[in-house]
Amino acid sequence: MIIPRQAYSPQSFTPMASTPPKKPNLDSVTTINTDGSRYFLHPADVHGKWTLARRIFGLLLIAIYVLLPWIPINGAPAVFFDVEHRQFYFFGLNFRPQDLWMMFFGITGLGFSLFFITSLLGRLWCGWACPYTVFLDHIYRRIERMIEGDAQARRKLAAAPWTAGKISKRVLKHGLYALCATIIAHVFLSYFVSMERLYGFMNEGPLAHATAFGIVAFLTCVLWFCFGYFREQFCVIMCPYGRLQSALTDDDTVIIGYDEGRGEPRGAKDKTTGDCIDCRRCVNVCPTGIDIRNGLQLECIGCAACIDACDDIMRKIQKPTGLVRYDSLNGLSKKKRRFIRPRIIAYTILGLLGMGAFLFTATRKAGPYTARFSKMAMAGQPYLADQETVKNFYQLRFLNKRNETVTFRVTAVDPPPGLILSGGDQDIPVSPRGEVARQFVAILPLKGIEGRTSLTFRITSEPGGHQTEQTLNFLGPNAHQNP
Numbered sequence: 001m002i003i004p005r006q007a008y009s010p011q012s013f014t015p016m017a018s019t020p021p022k023k024p025n026l027d028s029v030t031t032i033n034t035d036g037s038r039y040f041l042h043p044a045d046v047h048g049k050w051t052l053a054r055r056i057f058g059l060l061l062i063a064i065y066v067l068l069p070w071i072p073i074n075g076a077p078a079v080f081f082d083v084e085h086r087q088f089y090f091f092g093l094n095f096r097p098q099d100l101w102m103m104f105f106g107i108t109g110l111g112f113s114l115f116f117i118t119s120l121l122g123r124l125w126c127g128w129a130c131p132y133t134v135f136l137d138h139i140y141r142r143i144e145r146m147i148e149g150d151a152q153a154r155r156k157l158a159a160a161p162w163t164a165g166k167i168s169k170r171v172l173k174h175g176l177y178a179l180c181a182t183i184i185a186h187v188f189l190s191y192f193v194s195m196e197r198l199y200g201f202m203n204e205g206p207l208a209h210a211t212a213f214g215i216v217a218f219l220t221c222v223l224w225f226c227f228g229y230f231r232e233q234f235c236v237i238m239c240p241y242g243r244l245q246s247a248l249t250d251d252d253t254v255i256i257g258y259d260e261g262r263g264e265p266r267g268a269k270d271k272t273t274g275d276c277i278d279c280r281r282c283v284n285v286c287p288t289g290i291d292i293r294n295g296l297q298l299e300c301i302g303c304a305a306c307i308d309a310c311d312d313i314m315r316k317i318q319k320p321t322g323l324v325r326y327d328s329l330n331g332l333s334k335k336k337r338r339f340i341r342p343r344i345i346a347y348t349i350l351g352l353l354g355m356g357a358f359l360f361t362a363t364r365k366a367g368p369y370t371a372r373f374s375k376m377a378m379a380g381q382p383y384l385a386d387q388e389t390v391k392n393f394y395q396l397r398f399l400n401k402r403n404e405t406v407t408f409r410v411t412a413v414d415p416p417p418g419l420i421l422s423g424g425d426q427d428i429p430v431s432p433r434g435e436v437a438r439q440f441v442a443i444l445p446l447k448g449i450e451g452r453t454s455l456t457f458r459i460t461s462e463p464g465g466h467q468t469e470q471t472l473n474f475l476g477p478n479a480h481q482n483p
């Protein structure tokens with residue numbers, strides 16, 4: 001529907017003319033009244049491309065969170081912090097306490113990647129991927145909207161006396177909040193005990209697993225409190241990442257901003273005014289209660305609701321969209337935009353270094369098993385020789401990191417003529433998370449063996465068909481003269 005611009009007035013977009021939402025300013029936090037009490041926000045509904053994209057992305061993230069503990073890789077859930085056995089499974093990789101040093105690279109890489117994203121795209125994490133925002137916006141606010149109606153109806157209900165209707169709505173809403181909190185808390189616990197064991201816990205009752213029950217009960221209460229009551233206060237006054245923003249962003253960081261040059265003077269009074277008709281629609285949809293026209297503020301979580309809200313208004317008054325948009329401060333003030341800056345280059349290099357080192361070490365060290373060869377001396381000698389053969393002794397140590405029995409087999413790669421492997425060429429089963437040491441002897445004909453020879457062994461594990469190769473020394477007569 002296209003409405004003439006003159007038909008708009010600030011009041012026409014005020015959700016409830018009798019109790020208008022508080023007017024934000026830069027001197028105080030909107031959600032705190034002058035007497036220190038809480039001012040409860042009732043953000044208006046908004047529709048548009050960013051809202052739709054955020055919802056799809058948010059639901060996808062929730063699906064990933066719920067499904068990951070169900071997806072088995074190499075016999076363990078895709079992501080599993082196995083507290084009982086002190087192991088961490090991550091998409092087929094297995095980490096033990098002795099592998100913790102690798103986490104340094106992983107965490108460093110992740111940290112600098114987040115710095116990189118923030119410097120480039122501002123609070124993209126907060127608005128799109130932070131679990132707090134995702135659960136709040138795509139589960140809890142949806143439930144509230146379903147039961148109590150739109151912002152105007154919610155504001156009206158909040159101000160209404162405690163009638164049976166209001167009590168039943170609130171009981172239903174908080175009942176569903178508590179149910180969702182319970183589910184989220186149980187899924188969270190399954191990341192530490194596995195879905196299978198969680199199901200066992202639930203069947204055996206809370207007293208049989210009092211600690212696990214206590215953790216879930218505590219987490220449920222925290223989630224219910226945060227999403228049912230505390231809400232945007234966490235982002236506005238508690239989140240440390242929000243406070244880090246000003247150190248990570250600059251005038252070229254893409255943020256959500258208001259094009260002051262185009263919008264001001266606001267008010268739709270006559271032809272001399274800008275495109276902003278001061279309808280306050282962008283303010284009414286804001287989940288943290290700020291006015292984006294006051295500039296970039298700490299409370300802005302980058303949810304893009306104000307972009308969709310303003311674009312909707314612009315379409316209706318037949319003006320170009322983008323009065324509120326994703327842009328840098330330089331872009332909004334028509335200065336030259338710079339995409340690549342020194343800090344972007346620095347964060348990219350450091351992030352890639354960290355992630356690269358982590359992936360390199362993790363894929364080598366944190367596989368589904370480890371197999372270590374070591375050369376053994378026999379009767380104090382590095383090898384034993386008789387008239388016809390030379391024997392070398394080795395020890396093989398297998399560590400099975402999976403939750404299922406794995407069978408190993410050792411074979412020689414391009415073996416020299418006459419090689420006999422005694423003890424190594426059989427199937428070696430290793431129980432789940434078990435460790436097995438085996439000795440084996442490599443025997444070669446004495447003729448032609450002089451000094452040091454290289455032998456390459458291939459270790460194959462089933463199930464999975466993983467293969468690794470290791471090269472060892474085979475020592476013969478005069479090895480010390482022939483290094």
Ligand code: SF4
Pocket residue numbers: 258263275276277278279280281282283293309310311313323324
């Ligand atoms: S910026 Fe857009 S949504 Fe906000 S008051 Fe102005 S016209 Fe309305």
Ligand code: SF4
Pocket residue numbers: 256282285286287288289290291292299300301302303304305306307
């Ligand atoms: S100002 Fe806009 S982007 Fe920022 S929190 Fe409010 S609605 Fe979301």
